[in-house]
Amino acid sequence: MHMKTGVEQSVYAILLLTFLPEKAVLPGDVISTQLGGSPTYFQKLLRKLVSADLLASVPGSKGGFRLKKTPEEIRIYDVYVAIEGKQSLYSSSGIFHDMLNLKDKDICLLSDLMEEAESSWQSILKRQTIATLTNEINKKCPKENLDMLKATVEEKMVL
Amino acid sequence: MHMKTGVEQSVYAILLLTFLPEKAVLPGDVISTQLGGSPTYFQKLLRKLVSADLLASVPGSKGGFRLKKTPEEIRIYDVYVAIEGKQSLYSSSGIFHDMLNLKDKDICLLSDLMEEAESSWQSILKRQTIATLTNEINKKCPKENLDMLKATVEEKMVL
DNA sequence: CTAAACGTGGATAATGATTATCCATATTGT
DNA sequence: ACAATATGGATAATCATTATCCACGTTTAG
Numbered sequence: 001m002h003m004k005t006g007v008e009q010s011v012y013a014i015l016l017l018t019f020l021p022e023k024a025v026l027p028g029d030v031i032s033t034q035l036g037g038s039p040t041y042f043q044k045l046l047r048k049l050v051s052a053d054l055l056a057s058v059p060g061s062k063g064g065f066r067l068k069k070t071p072e073e074i075r076i077y078d079v080y081v082a083i084e085g086k087q088s089l090y091s092s093s094g095i096f097h098d099m100l101n102l103k104d105k106d107i108c109l110l111s112d113l114m115e116e117a118e119s120s121w122q123s124i125l126k127r128q129t130i131a132t133l134t135n136e137i138n139k140k141c142p143k144e145n146l147d148m149l150k151a152t153v154e155e156k157m158v159l
Numbered sequence: 160m161h162m163k164t165g166v167e168q169s170v171y172a173i174l175l176l177t178f179l180p181e182k183a184v185l186p187g188d189v190i191s192t193q194l195g196g197s198p199t200y201f202q203k204l205l206r207k208l209v210s211a212d213l214l215a216s217v218p219g220s221k222g223g224f225r226l227k228k229t230p231e232e233i234r235i236y237d238v239y240v241a242i243e244g245k246q247s248l249y250s251s252s253g254i255f256h257d258m259l260n261l262k263d264k265d266i267c268l269l270s271d272l273m274e275e276a277e278s279s280w281q282s283i284l285k286r287q288t289i290a291t292l293t294n295e296i297n298k299k300c301p302k303e304n305l306d307m308l309k310a311t312v313e314e315k316m317v318l
Numbered sequence: 319c320t321a322a323a324c325g326t327g328g329a330t331a332a333t334g335a336t337t338a339t340c341c342a343t344a345t346t347g348t
Numbered sequence: 349a350c351a352a353t354a355t356g357g358a359t360a361a362t363c364a365t366t367a368t369c370c371a372c373g374t375t376t377a378g
Contacts (some may be wrong), residue, residue: 001160001161001162001164001243002160002246002248002249002250002335003160003248003249004364004365004366005186005252005254005365005366006365006366008249008251008252008254008269009252009254011268011269011320012254012255012258012268015344016258021169021306024189027326028322028324029324033259034258034277035257036254036255036257037222037254037256037366037367038367038368039367040366040368040369041365041366041367041368043325043326044366046325046369047327050326056226057324057325057326057327058324058374058375059323059324059325059326059373059374059375060323060324060325060373060374060375060376061321061322061323061374061375061376062323062324062375062377063323063325063374063375063376064324064325065325076269076272079342084160087161087353089160089162089211090161090167090349091161091163093164093167093168094165095164095167095168095171095194095195095196095328097327098169098195098252098306099175099193099194099195099308100195100304100308101299101304102300102304107299107300107374108221109171109174109295109296110167110170110235110292111301113235113283113284113287114162116283117280117281117283117284117299118279118280120279120282121277121279121280122273123279124199124272124276124279125272125276126219128272133268133269136268137268140266140268141259141261141266142261144323145259145260145261145364146259148259148260149258149259154332157165158351161364162335163335163337164336165336165337179344185355186352186354187354188352188353194345194349196338197337197338197339198339199337199338199339199340200337200338200339202354202355203337204355206354206355206356207353209355214348216353216354216355217345217346217353217354218344218345218346218352218354218355219346219347219352219353219354220345220346220347220348220350220353221346221347221348221352221353222345222346222347222352222353223352223353224354245361258354261378276323296324297335317322
């Protein structure tokens with residue numbers, strides 16, 4: 001049981017896009033080379049973020065991706081759902097049914113507990129947004145490195 | 160990201176063992192046929208539960224498994240850890256480091272949030288024990304089926 | 319109007335984790 | 349001694365995740 005690395009990659013990709021000025025756009029290749037993952041898989045991730053309405057995409061030459069919502073509106077939970085889907089962490093395999101020879105196939109002793117645990121987990125992920133992460137960047141990393149990153153984004157962006 | 164089915168199987172295996180009288184023991188094969196999983200894999204699961212000190216095992220003819228703790232002492236969380244291990248749901252892939260060219264490889268914007276979410280999730284799983292599940296059995300399943308299960312256990316147990 | 323740069327979508331392969339099987343060994347009861 | 353059982357290791361099968369490739373549509377530049 002482990003969270004997909006795609007969630008982390010997506011969060012940082014979105015973070016990168018927060019440095020774009022209004023209406024500018026960043027090509028997928030630039031994003032993936034900056035973050036260092038596989039370029040083709042990154043396109044798939046970005047695609048999911050577009051489907052989830054977190055990013056907007058512009059096709060064609062001078063195309064790329066930009067935020068569709070403000071950093072304040074994008075919760076970490078939204079990114080998680082965009083990549084992992086809405087399926088819950090736990091789902092009964094029907095073993096309780098087998099053990100007791102029950103007629104009702106959906107009875108499960110654990111489901112209530114697991115749902116409660118998961119929603120407790122989710123509530124934390126709903127509390128923080130991309131905006132809160134950008135605030136923490138300054139505390140966690142030297143200004144120098146951050147400025148270098150911003151410079152790269154401004155250099156590579158289009159429009 | 161999905162919980163292993165082994166966790167659910169283990170919980171129900173333990174539940175089954177709560178029906179054993181003191182000092183009696185149930186062979187692994189009986190457990191797996193009653194729950195309907197793969198027998199050999201079930202042995203592996205039971206093994207992990209023994210290592211985690213939740214079950215005691217008796218080798219040899221007339222051997223098998225029994226609880227090593229009372230149902231009140233076995234938290235769902237303990238079963239989870241026994242099967243899935245102590246590794247956390249999230250672990251940074253170091254992508255933040257790559258993105259910003261940092262020297263310190265362990266900086267990650269998400270780790271605090273994820274740890275908080277996970278510990279919130281765990282706290283729910285620590286609240287309920289096998290004993291609380293046995294209490295709920297009576298509400299969720301007809302007495303008839305439960306009695307049949309208990310009869311089977313008494314028939315198949317040894318010692 | 320053509321070419322180049324980009325995103326889209328589908329098919330499919332590579333990788334890795336989980337589940338399952340097999341076998342040799344040790345231990346206990348009859 | 350033999351049968352039944354747990355143990356532990358090696359390994360295979362299965363499945364989800366990650367990665368690659370290619371054909372296609374759209375936009376911009378020349």
